[in-house]
Amino acid sequence: MNASGNHALKADLLLLAATLLAACGWIFSKESLAGLAPFQFVGWRFLIAGLVLAVFSWPQLRVLDRAALGRAAMVGVLFAVAMSLWILGLQHGKHLGEGAFIASLGIVLVPVFARIFFGERPPVSTWVALPVALSGFACLSLAHGFRVEPSQWFFLAAALVFAFLFNLNSRVVRGVPVLALSTIQVVIVGVLVLPASALVETWPASVPTPVLFWLLASALIATTLRFLVQLHGQSLTTPSHAAVILMLEPVWTALVAAWWFGESMSAMQLLGCGLIALALVISRLRWIRGLLKSVL
Template identity: 60%
Template sequence: MSAIKQAPWQADALLLLVTVVAASGWIFSKEALAGMPPLLFIGTRFLLAGLILLAFSWPALRRMPARRIRRGVLVGFLFSAAIAFWVLGLNYSDHLGESAFINSLGILLVPVVARLLFGDHPPRSTWIALPVALFGFALLSLNAGFRIEASQLLMVGAALCFALLINVNTRVVRNVPALPLTTLQLLSVGGVLTCLSLVVEHQPLSLSPSILGWFMASVLLASSLRFFVQIKAQGMTTPSHAAVILMLEAVWTALFAAWWFGETMTLLQLLGCSLIFTALLINRWYWVRKVMLRWLPGTQR
């Protein structure tokens, strides 16, 4: 019996919770960045989150061969690049909803990167979805007055790095259990970006009680809890099924940003984000259809 049939609604519920927590993390992070340099914020956040997960993954890490630990740490260096692009894009962004949709392009780019670097053959839906997504991104660029903003470029860089990271994870560390692998990668990101911050960042800290509160919410909820629940949920279903539900993170982020920061979207931004989300649905249509059939009443046999 497949994992989906064993625990369908539990996996879906946990993955939906992950998307809500991840979207909340955009709000927590943006608020914390008001008093912390971006690389220092994300480095210490991931370092503390990795130490928390270490308490749960230590028995598995002790039994793990040294070569697998080295691979996990090396892949963590690539994760550092992705997260650095993301937090810098977030720092410069004036519109979290738009940034979240651009960042979600990483899901669409996974099969494209696999084709370019590893010779895989993406499904036809990828090549249908890609021009739709590019047109959506073009509309977002037009909204800035026929120019691409720095935050948009940084989020595209993050999406590319995340797409490469997913491909490398499935090939280099495919036999490493999810929880210790996540712990290794969080600790790697935390160590690399904290050290990099000490070298290149000179922005003064402004650690008021509210900034510390947002920072701890980022550590405990948006990092430790989010990854712990995501790992558990992904173990209860298939990666493709999980990816469909995780696409909702961008939607939640836009809604939360509208509620918390009062963000609104112009017509071009709405069209651009809608096209990007449509491209994601096209790219994952086989699995989207399966999820919809499960959720719609009267479709279960």
């Protein structure tokens, strides 16, 4: 195998590992909520992860000017909102696999937000994927008796914020090194959410040791290690190729949740998740075709 083939294989393996780490993060987070308040958990998770990431990104951070730091911090505020909505969805959710597929709707909505807020013209595949994705969400709602569960609203709201966040990351903070940007945004989540938690939540008098383990696993494995692995994998391939592989996160999450929590899906839930997965494929159809051509 030549050097370029080795790089491609290494990138694929790293990105696959990143999606699996992200899926495990759903498990670690759910287990942590057994002994921590939701915002308390998010605050500590991202503050710890951000400080560790800062060690790796310090050479990039120390040369950023105030304007770049300010832009990155501003987008970090939006990231904090998205993660707050996500953790509320996880707190109320009874099915992690379903939640992961709903949260992944943000990928489909990225070009829609680019059209609404930045005047870009999305590809035709976006308008084909959107009704398919909405049909999938409707099926998940019907699975609960013609009503949308609170967790589904929170995950959907998080997906909407993530879609806007992705657009800002590609515009407002363009030119900021990716590792430095990730570090700033992760730290901002901890700095904002942890004090908010102290104001609005009642912290437990003591935290069981297993919960502390899950918190550290969330911070160090599902956040710090996941970001480092994902960013390294992305550096070895094209953004489009990476995006296709990263779409596997909800699939991994459903499989890991089925193994860890014994979750199973009804026929309606399977249909809903399947439609959302199909929408993800349609939204990235052009990139998938390019990937297949390069492989074949």
